[in-house]
Amino acid sequence: MHHGAKYPDLAGQKVLVTGGATGIGAAIVAAFRAQGAEVGFLDIDDKAGGLLAAENGAKFRVCDVCDVRALCSVIDDLSERLGGIDILVNNVANDERHDAASLGWDAWRRNLSVNLDPVMFASQRALQVMKSRGAGSIVNLSSINAILAPEDLAAYNTAKAGIIALTKTLARAWGQFGVRVNAVSPGWVVTERQLALWLSADAERDWMKQVALKRRIVPGDVARLVLFLSSNESSAITGQNFVIDGGRI
Ligand SMILES: NC(=O)c1ccc[n+]([C@@H]2O[C@H](COP(=O)([O-])OP(=O)(O)OC[C@H]3O[C@@H](n4cnc5c(N)ncnc54)[C@H](O)[C@@H]3O)[C@@H](O)[C@H]2O)c1
Structure with a gap:
């Protein structure tokens, strides 16, 4: 349950979230629902997605974003069921580790097809609807x-750097249609997946030495920033990248 600021303009807005079944994406879905927005989300995780949708009334479609055609058709379907798209959150990712020296072409391509390609093609798809709505x-x-x-995230890092460049490019290209495009760059966010796979007590101690705020960043912290960037309260902001990491400076 979300207890942050209320953005009255978000009530009734049509929101689409990729990779919304777990982690930060699930917090974003819940945060928009708590604002009274209509939310559709897609994810490869059928079970977690179904549970979340049943819990908060968001519309869910299972989808592997590596299949761009499937991604576009699921976006079209959710857009139709929502009655449009006002806000798109490109959240889907996979942070699996690999050795840069031995990473094969297939694994490299697959990584970018989860971490980078969907940002381009989901945005393109949503643009068509946003253009017709003028915002x-x-x-x-x-x-x-x-x-x-x-060092063990060559493809992921490359995709994430690409997302910042793509954010600026699309902001420039689509500002004329009233469409704003911004990026959010979290530091280490404590999700169940991070706790299960990477965030050991030792790693967290090291991380805490590097950040100004000696506290965990949780999915709700990121969701609150996403709400602000989606609402009219940020209507003069586009093409920016917002770091939310507790001050790793
Ligand atoms: N958690 C962190 O510490 C952290 C830090 C910096 C940036 N981020 C970014 O924030 C976003 C959300 O992070 P998270 O930690 O919640 O991610 P996550 O890996 O826990 O969740 C991403 C979601 O995407 C889904 N997904 C994965 N592959 C898919 C595919 N092929 N098709 C459809 N869905 C798929 C997963 O099922 C999951 O629900 C990501 O873009 C991530 O890169 C996270």
Whole structure:
């Protein structure tokens, strides 16, 4: 349950979230529902997506975003069921680790097809609807790893850096249609997946030494920033990348 600021203009807005079944995406879905927005989301995780949709009344479609045609047709379907798209949150990602020296072409392509390609093609698809409505906001999830570049995430880092460049490019290209495009770059956000796979007690101690705020960043922190960038309260902001990492400076 979300207890942050209320944005009255978000009530009734049509919101589409990619990778919305778990983690930060699920917090974003819940945060928009708590604002009274109509939300559709897609994810490869059928079970978690179904549970979340049943819990908060969002519309869910299972989809593997690596299949761009399927992605576009699911977006069209959700858009039709929602009655349009005002806000698109490009959240889907996969942060699996790999060795840069031995990463094969197929694995590289697959990684970019989860982490980068959907931002381009979901945005293109949503633009058609936003254009006809004369307004829209797109929020893309990048990462501070676009800058920090940890060695075992070559494809992920590349995708996340690409998302920042794409954000600026689309903001420039689509501002004339009233469509804003911004990026959010989280630091380490404590999700169940991070706790299960990467965020050990030692890693967290190290992280805390590097950040100004000695507290965890949780999915709701990121969701609150996404709400602001989606609402009219940020109507003069586009083409920007907002770091939310507790101050790793
Ligand atoms: N958690 C962090 O510490 C952190 C830090 C920086 C940036 N981010 C970014 O924030 C966003 C959300 O992060 P998260 O930690 O919640 O991610 P996550 O990996 O936990 O969740 C992403 C969602 O995407 C779904 N997904 C994965 N592959 C898919 C596919 N092929 N088709 C459809 N759905 C698929 C997953 O099922 C999951 O629900 C991502 O863009 C991530 O890169 C996260």
